[in-house]
Amino acid sequence: MVGDVAADRPESCRPLVLALEPALDVDDVVGDDHSWHVVPLVRRWVRCSAGDSFTRGGHLRACWIVLRTGSGDITRSRDASRAHVAADLRLWTPAPAWRTLEAEGDVVTPSAHGLVGREAELAVAAAEVGRLGEGRAAVLAIEGEAGIGKTRLVQSFVDDARSRGMAVFCAGAHPFERTRPFAVAAAALGLSPRSPDPRRAGVGALLAGTSSGTSGFVDDIQYRVVEEIVDLVETACAERPVLLVAEDLHWADTASLLTILSVTRQLPFAPLLTVVTARPSPLRGEVVRLLDDLSAGGGRSVRLRPLTSDEVATLATHVLGVPPGPRLTAMLIKAGGNPLWVTAMLRSLADEGMLRRTGDRMDVTSSELPASLSELVARRLLDLPRPTLDLLQITAVLGDAVSLREVAAVARMAPAAVAGQLREAYDAQLLDEVDERVVFRHQLVHDAIYQHVPAPERRLLHREAAVALMATGADRLDVAGHLVLGAERGDEEAAGWLREAAREASGQSPLVTVELLRRAEALLPAGHSDADLVSTEVVQALVRAGSVGEASARAEAVLARQHAPEVDIPLRVALVGALALQNRADELITVVEASLGAPDLLGPAEQVLMLAQQSWALTYSGGPRAGESAAARALAVAEQANDAAMSVWGQTALLVAVGRQGRFQEALDHARRAAALAASSPDTRSLPLQPKLFLGLALFDCDRVVEARAAFRAALDDEFGSAWWLSATLMADAQALFAVGEWDDAVPGLLAGGHAAQEKGNPLLLSQSLAYRAVVATAKGEHRAARELADGLTEVLESEELSYNAGVLAFAAAGLEAAEGNRQKAFDLLLRSWRFDAARDSRYYQRCLAPDLVRLALALGHREVAAEVADGVAAGAVLAPEVPTVRSTALRCRGLVDGDVQPLLEAVALARSTPLLVEHAGACEDAASLLAKGGMRDDAATLLGEALARYEQAGADAWAARVRAGLRAIGAHPGARGSRDRPAEGWDSLTATERAVSLLVAEGLTNGAVARRMYISPHTVNTHLRHVFAKLGVPNRVALAAVVHHSNE
Template sequence: MSAPDRLVGREAELTLAAAALRRLGEGHAAALVVEGEAGIGKTELVRSIVEDSRAGGVTVFTGQAHPFERTRPFGVVAQALDLSRRSPDPRRAAIGTMLTSPREGQAALAAGRVQYRIVEDIVDLVEATCTESPVLLVAEDLHWADAGSLLALSVLARRLPLSPLLLVVTTRTSPVPAELVRLLEDLSTEGGTTVHLEPLGPDEVVALASRTLGAPPGPLLGAMLTKAGGNPLWATAVLRALGGAGVLHRTGGAVESTTSQLPASVGDLVVRRLSELPETTRELLQVTAVLGDAASVRDVAAVAHRGQAEVVTGLREAFDAQLLDAGDDRVVFRHQLVHEAIYEDLPALTRRLLHREAAAALMGAGAEPLEVADHLVRGAEHGDEEAVARLREAAAAASARAPLVTVDLLHRARSLLPAGHPDADAVSAELVQAQLRAGLVTDASTLAETLLARPHAPEVETPVRLALLGALALQNRVDEVVRVAEDTLVQSPGLPPLARVPVLAQQSWAHTYSGDHDEGAAVARRALAIAEDAGDAAMTVWALTALLVAVGRQGRYGEALAHAQRADTLAAEAHDTRSLPLQPRLFLGLTLFDCDRVAEARAAYREALDDEFGSGWWLPETLMADALVSFATGEWQDAVPSLVACGQAAQEKGSPLLLTQSLAYRVLIATARGDLPAARELATGIVEALAGDRLGYTAGILGSAVARLMTAEGDEEGALEVLVRCWRFEAARGDHFYDRCLAPDLVRLGIANGRRDVAAEVTDAVWAGVDRAPEVASVRSVALRCRGLLADDPDLLLGAVALARQAGLLVDHAGACEDAAGALAGHARRDEATALLSEALELYERAGADAWASRVRARLRGLGVHPGPRGPRHRPETGWESLTPTERAVSLLVAEGLTNGAVARRLYVSPHTVNTHLRHVFAKLGVSNRVALAGVVNRTIG
């Protein structure tokens, strides 16, 4: 019987599945979420999809979560993709090695980074398979799945929207874990379809019975089947049970029952069958149920203390009673409801004892702590010290691969220990650190504060305080970071000197980002002295990074660069790279960029990106920095995809400051291009950050973006107020980082709106900044530009233009040209004004800043000059010629069969960025998949 014939009453669902398979065959991604109660037919629908997919030449991967395997990191995905260290496929074997032994070959990766690497490698493996054929990936029973599998599936859905991948997941309607809710939301966001399986109607139940029996049910049997509530599994089980009992007979072309007695549920039916089996079979079934809905004969034998042959013989009658099926080397319950009925029929005490026995037997047979952790969680009782020790071992084993699993295991270990137990504080300290690694920073800080506030074991003082500092810093609770750091240094007199360095570094950053830059620098120098005295390279990098941030925010860019260069050199020599707090190449690039050394900065960012592909630790920050180079040099066709990628990575990391920063630059670009509706929509994501009583340390760029948009909409007074508020906030903190961004607009708008006092205040401040960074051309250019605007002095403004040309920052360069041209025109120096406006026009047109270019054209016409049509840099909107150089590079590599990850590594961008470029390419070329793209490439360049 074909799949559709088996599936009574599911015509609409089969139609949806067929549509998804058609899209898959056309090269489109899709996702189906199949929801419903146990026994409602989820597995049958999935089986139909799998059969149709295989018949259509689709590569099929299937995995299923199991009720007692939530502590197995990436269990569902590993099963589906056959990720085993013994796999003949080197890629699968490499991932399998990380899953089973993350410390092998991963010494340089801090805890939590292995999880990122595993996810990236899984995405790359699936995408590589998609380049060979369409792929169906099935993950069933996700209500039991581990957090790592849910994360991997979510990332696959977000990263591969342009690959021929059909993702099908099944879950019960409730209860649904929080991690699964996030996955379902991600699938919905990516256009996934939810199929909710409803109970069958009365006529459909009759049709199901007719197909099962070969004839329609009689009146009595039909009435009995209505008690199944439309659940096809229950209805089928009733028919099988009645048939097995010999109470069904044919009457006048129908099948009727000679009894009206019916168990109340599938569970009752199973229990009734169970009571009819021999005692040995019942005992073995109970042991099997405790091991899960599927268990190896070897494990059943170990827990039951019987030989494997004896187990096979003892379970034979359970197979005959249709309670079990065989699968590979395992026995499998015919349905999860059968497993649940047998498991729930066990008294709670018996279940607990059997789980504890299972844990002991499996560990005695050599099982790893993670393999038996679920049994320990369910089998241990309060005060079970051995179980606590084993759970801590399992938590340590899961730390790098699946931080959330570590948190769950330590929660259970902590709950098993009585108050005042000698190990209680140590377990709590481990839990704080695990929560921090898992990104549960609020939970980590709350538990750490609770632990430190009461009497506790002296040995946990330092690790808990260090974890608390990290959690508070991630929450941007800078005042509390300062206080906790001071308390740590005062209350821990026995703290080793080198352990004081990261405490001081955190305190330094807190001072800096709260606006006390002098104190931030002073504290960083204390840390630097300790690290240098000890001759420890890694700790010296900690201190130098804190110091360069403190002096950089003050506008002392040359000094910050010297510290960054030294930190970069020391980091290359450091042996303990796990203790390095930041990506030294990233911070070297940031300081190079601040010093107008843009090409060198980009080279540093590309090297940092190459490293971050393996860890992901600072990927969003590195993407942001690299995007700013593209923005600053006018390569906006590359800047926008990079900013989008940065925003996506920031969302994944939970970094709102980076997200709003990326939005601010996208607002600037949309405004410059004249796309004000898009700019307004993007600005909604940053207006809230500017509306509060307390601005953040990225207020300068957010204010600049909003002000430029308001100016474009004709609200110059409103724009000025936004800029003044952001400027005063920065000035009160002694923070000069965004002076170059804010000052020219402030001075110009201040003069235009009768606020020369503001213009003079800003001019004096940026002129003083030249003393802090006299070697930086853009700093001197902005100072001359503001003074020239205030004094209406064309020669000062011409000097600003000359310095802006040296700096090579497009927006500053073109803006300086416009300001100088305005002054020159006012002093009847028309030819010089015309030349500078033409220079600004060329810069804006190169970047695609059409609105700003139109403004310059209007000013040229006001001088009696009629600029020619737009240059050849303005590409057509569709076709191969419409692609940017980067889009062409991506297209060529994709046509070679490279995955997004491989393209990203080749071009030193991120897979997020490649996805964004491909979306643009598909739209411009009118193609819908990678195969069609390859065809266009081959026809164009072949």
């Protein structure tokens, strides 16, 4: 090109060539993300011989810039690859990062130098991307003020990852998009109904509400979408390493924040680098929580600091081509080390003709300078024609990246006319075009222009934008953001649109629903006929979003004043649900009784729902008989109305009430009927109860463990059940594994169940996870780990009022105390829990409390307590004679109190008929103790050997050691360790489940697919993989596949 330019020019008019390689991003020069083209910096540095400045350059997207010397008028031409500026010119200063060359010389390739002052951060970026090849996940959070270089640093990740052939999923949040659930996640992964990928199209259809597979219940769609996204990312990771980028979390919607957390938590062993960026403050609470959670999970954090004065000077030199002079250096210090502000200042100075070359430096001719970047942008707006400025403001109101057709719709102009009028904004380097969208060159530019619009005018523009977008058929959730910002009190149309948008968002993001309904409520004029109805919708949304405290307070406030009759019952139903989730049983019972006092106002369904909630409140607060009565009333109302779904509610309430009283077979009968009704009815109102889960629990209480686990697996298979009852189902299945002694599989399940319970805000299930894991650690002799776990139970066990699951917590804590020699403390823990339950007619935890309590009572000389417990267990056995371990426990306690070995031998026979470890081995130990005292050492040794085999198979080393000591005490030889004694490392060290997981992972299945195949959760799969990697000494799934292949040869 250079030769062509110079060919027809005389020697005196040789061209001066300023060349920019096409591969060099402008960001490499200016040090921030897509902020300013460098070309405008040139235009004030080039002057005509007459002294007139060439003040307006074209919208230069040039790869070559050629400045010709010689005579002629100033001309401009646009070209995709070049721009020519011909005139009688002389060069005032070199262009950024280039050298001035004669035409005959070679064109110089620009420096590959990138960001200034970010060497350490770039090293982190390179290291993290490099480690992706090791197959382990990592998380990096980059924080920094606007313009500090976050996006440019992220771009280095992206460029490096792409150069290595990695998959890159990248998107950023945008202003005004918080009402769009999954906006960031959908943009990053291309989730759209129009996607050519069937899976992405399917998720896009879910988000668009066009999928035929949605159940219609809140939280279900959100759960499904999150799980689908996790699986999509993991599938991509199976093909090659993945870089997942989510920028500007300070604007992100809550569903996308949940997705980011879920991806990082569920894929710790995938070759995945997750990078997020955010401004440091102010941050919304949910963003702060996400960053804290990422850090707690091992994520790294990088806080981009301002550039030092030396680095600012380096950046200026890089931009100007020569070092800054002393006055310019002092002026640039005012930028506070923000590279965007530095480069913007240089541009402004150049545009105003305030830069002068003095020797080998560049300095300023004036000290005048805008006080901020916003002021600088505002000054640039003064140069724009009014029509262009108006369109630019409309564009800013629509967002920082918008469709030209949207701008045209709001401006009521043809798209071509809009494009023409925005040309000046492109020329001024305020706008750019990316993927057919109009984007601002930097978010600070967008912010400055948006804030430049007076607040009243902004509100009006948002409202007009909403009207225009409505007319084009835009999505309600897209319009909702503008209504939230633009509508004013009394705008009934806006309130109606927001309510419709809230209904659309309810399945995708309950928190967005709350935000939209709050705004709709605020828009209604005082005394509006729909005010109470909207208030009720807010309460219902708060319950679904988990804000149950606020929901109950708002419901109580509305009910306490005069309100529309039609909202009374929906409010009461919502209030009862909120109180139940807060365990405020007494208040719940009062509300239900008051509501049932006017039965004519309640339909059958509402009566059943309230009676069922009252039943559970009574049962769990110490009145299971009263709870049974309420449940029976609920069932009668449902059956009289011939309402199958409500009959499921009545049956479920009944099974809980009678089960807590120890009538386990009766509870199982109710559970079977509830499950059958739910399976045969298309009515989904029973789904929130998950009948299959309750059937499994009732089966387990009757010692039918195999059937119980099948029911739990069926519950996990149910899409809806996994969304609402995941933590409870995981915990129930893990407890079943614990009960039968499959502890290697139980512990991962307990961890997964506890994790899910923590996510769902269920402290009761979380405490049960701690309790069972503490029992396992104690049995293994790992007392330090057991103590750490048991410490998490202390507050509950020492509280004035025990929780209804205190029995199992006391069993765990007492077991550790006894193992450490603190028998009195163990006794006190067990006795308090026993009497707490006895006073409330609850027998649910008798089987885990009674044997240890009787044994300790006798050892400590409290025979009356031992007799009290034995009598109580005997009374319970009368209520459930069909359940082997209920009868076995009663016989054990009676035999220990009476010193009679015969009941103990009967107890062993009954426990032996079940697969339950603690009950079977414990009965053997108790019977062996009395046999040994009676001189029947051979029989005692036989039973101790039976207990030893069970303990060794489970890995209960400390309990096994106790039995071995007992054998030695009666002169028996314990023999060699059982089959449990396997190596600690290598393929042979894996459990059966760990091997199964390894084989499926080696086949290329994702965690989700493995979980579905094995009827466990992805969290459980992760826990198994963590153990497998440690035992095999492999770092990732690829290495695991190699070991599996080698082991199967």
